[in-house]
Amino acid sequence: MVEGLRFMKLSEEMVRVVIEKVKKELGDLVKSVEEGKGYISIKVPLNRLREAAVKLKNMGFDHVKSLTVTDYKKKGVFEVMYMASSYLDEELSRIIVSLTVEIDRNNPRMPSLSDIWTSVEFQEREVYEFFGIHFEGHPDLRPLLLVPDIADLKPLTKDFIVKEEPIFKS
């Protein structure tokens, strides 16, 4: 064992400092910033997503924890969030920065970030099968968990309604 880490309390201020740093780094790429609970969502334009990702990566956000897609059927968009954080930089590791883009629900295509963040490769495959979002430039875009004919149904979109046994439902 190299060393044991000692616990250090996370303060609000430290988070704030990091947020400011990220905002400064991304500069004009930021469309809007939304502070969620436990993460910061930074909206960027779709066509400049890769640029923003490279900048975040260079800042030290070295991996993506979760590629979260939410289907807003009423708005007609998929909200795609790359929730990135850091392993090597302890300061950054305390916060989660989400690069958020909205893409058209009917024509779900967007650039792949798997060449920037390798850690997102499998998650992009997962999103591809569950939402049908096509990641352009992904090296190996195949379904990951589902068989292709089930993946065709895009099970995690709000169009897919889980059928339940009708005994207890009128």
Added chain:
Amino acid sequence: MSLVEVLASIVFYPPIYQLVIVGLIVTLGVVIIILWFERKATARVQRRLGPYHVAPKLAGMPQLLADLLRYAFQEIIIPRTVDRGVFITAPIIATVLSILPIAVVPFTSIPDYWPIPMDYSVLVALAISTVSPIFLVLAGWASNNKFSIIGGVREAFIITAYELIAILSILSVSAATLSFNFIDIVNAQMNTAWFIILNPIAFMAAFLAVLMSTSGFPFEIPESENEVVAGPFTEYSGILYGLNMGAAYMKRFAFSIILAVAFLGGWSPLTPGEGILYGYLLPSIVVIIKAFILMMVFSFLRSVYGRYRLDQALQGAWRLVFPMALIGFGIGIIEAYLGLT
């Protein structure tokens, strides 16, 4: 001649006694008991009970008989894609060949009770023992299954590694006694000391070689379950699978007998006397007991070690055990030169 004498002369007719009685019946019994011992000892180490429910009073010993019966009456499934002839014959030949060395190992110094009297019994026993692994490779190849082939290839790799070691280390005894005859070897040991004391390095090398040849832990590589299912035997079922599994133990028993005679003094504390009882039966029992103790040591290693990786096993064999065998051989020559034996 009374009936008993007639029966005794049939039973103790050396080829029948050594091939049928010892070679088949005793081997089967030893294999069953050793399997039971292996399971029970491992269970003891691992804080379990082991076989128990078939006759708890006998500590579950008949469990293995039950298993044997199950194998015997299980349906043999032969996949359509295999090479039928080889698929069926390979395990049978391998089993037969693996107990055949017993036929040339004498159990007594009385010439009447030698199955095949000859001066080169060490060489012949070793030569026969080297044939059976080929059929295991063949079984794997005939199965036409990727896991079988990988297992067969591993088996082949292991053969190349242990064969030379086994032969060299056992021949070191011949070098020391200037004889290829087991009788001379045992007599030499009775005059001085057992070869396990005179030449422990050769014994160690031979021990490891036997462990490798019968895929005992830590060299249980060709059949390693987590990588290649059952290695060469993946496609086998029923009694053919039982034969395959049993063949390794039978071979281990045959090798143990060779080791017992070559290194552990054979029938040593006992000087064969006149008659069947003192001249043949008792000496053979001594040899079998010695072999059995060796088998128990082999079996116990299962609960201590995992398995080596193939390349590590080969590396260990060539870099460590092979020089050991060479040194053992050298010690044998030096002992012969000094006239210790």
Added chain:
Amino acid sequence: MSVSVIGGPKRESDLKIPGTEVRKIEKDLYEVFIGPQHPGSGHMRIIIRVDGDVIVEADPDMGYVHRTMEKLGEIRQYIKNIPLFERMAIQDACNVTVPYVLALEKILDIEPPQRAKYLRSLLCEINRIAAHLYGFGIFGVFIGHSTMYMWAFADREVMVELAEKLTGARLTHSYPIPGGARRDMPQDFPQAARKAARYMRRRLEEYRKIFLDNPVMKARMEGVGYIPKKLAAELGVVGPVARASGIKYDARYNDPYDAYDEVDFEIPVFEEGDALARAWVKVEEIKQSLRIIEQAVDWLESHTSEAPIHDKFWAKSPPLWKKVFEKEGRVKLLPMMATMKIPPGKAFARGETARGEIVYYVESTGDSIPYRVRIVSPSARNAIVFKYVVPGHRVMDLPTIYGSIDYFPPEADR
């Protein structure tokens, strides 16, 4: 909407069920399917291509135990998701569900009482030890060491029984709920916990003797599955895998939750990055977990018993509920909890399970069911190791790597 999944292939892509399609592979390569009906693979398949004995390409094919957790999460009430999600890793039930509960608490903007925090952390650590022992057992049998397997599984029983004493269930405790925990600690628990800790420490020493310092096992593990620090960060591996590669990251430390900011513990970090280091990380983590258990038990013993649930819920409880708590130490669930509406909001929470970090993203629209639940489990993130680390190793190293990253298919497939 009616959907039919039965029927012939519609397009050419439909034929591409992994493993069934006809693919061209290079000459001299040999394609071997490890799994899913394979003694050494668990519920997953790894398609490897070997050149001789060396793997040149590995393609993990997961999803054999996919249970649509995310979709089911969207059609069930908030509280029903807790028993659902803990099915991902039943021997690690509390660790897996705590982040979900944390996310809900973030949206509800409530903080559980201190006692509940300690209780949750206590169960989390018990679960962590049980899961590590489970992983150890599987690892042991993967590389042919059946004694390690049996020992680890036998000793796991101690932890499982401890969890039963605390929660009433051996596995799938459904212990944490938004705002607290479901049971208080029984009177005789501290003694049992301390005894178990003493026993476990003694056993760890035996493990070291038979497994970690066993020359054969050491030869199998040393230098195998080496992940350099940079690669580990790049692949985003989690938990013991990351910490064995020198990454100082633990969700309990970097984003503390529950009682972890009050107890004293260390996070073991190794630099070697191989299978042996990963095994050692687990051993050291078990030691730290035992420390946490002892501290938590001490704290719980020295503080007076109170209902381990937030006042928001406890104040509304009828007298019968309070009587049950006094008598049995059990917090009866309020009926309103089942249909509890959660205010609109989005929350992200992370927690450290035995196998690594699990993250939840929960989105609420003010309904009684979540709008979206996103789960990324540790094994799902570690699966990428198969693709990027396994090539270049020998076939016999595959079980070593598989076992050392403690990959758990039900958790990875969700």
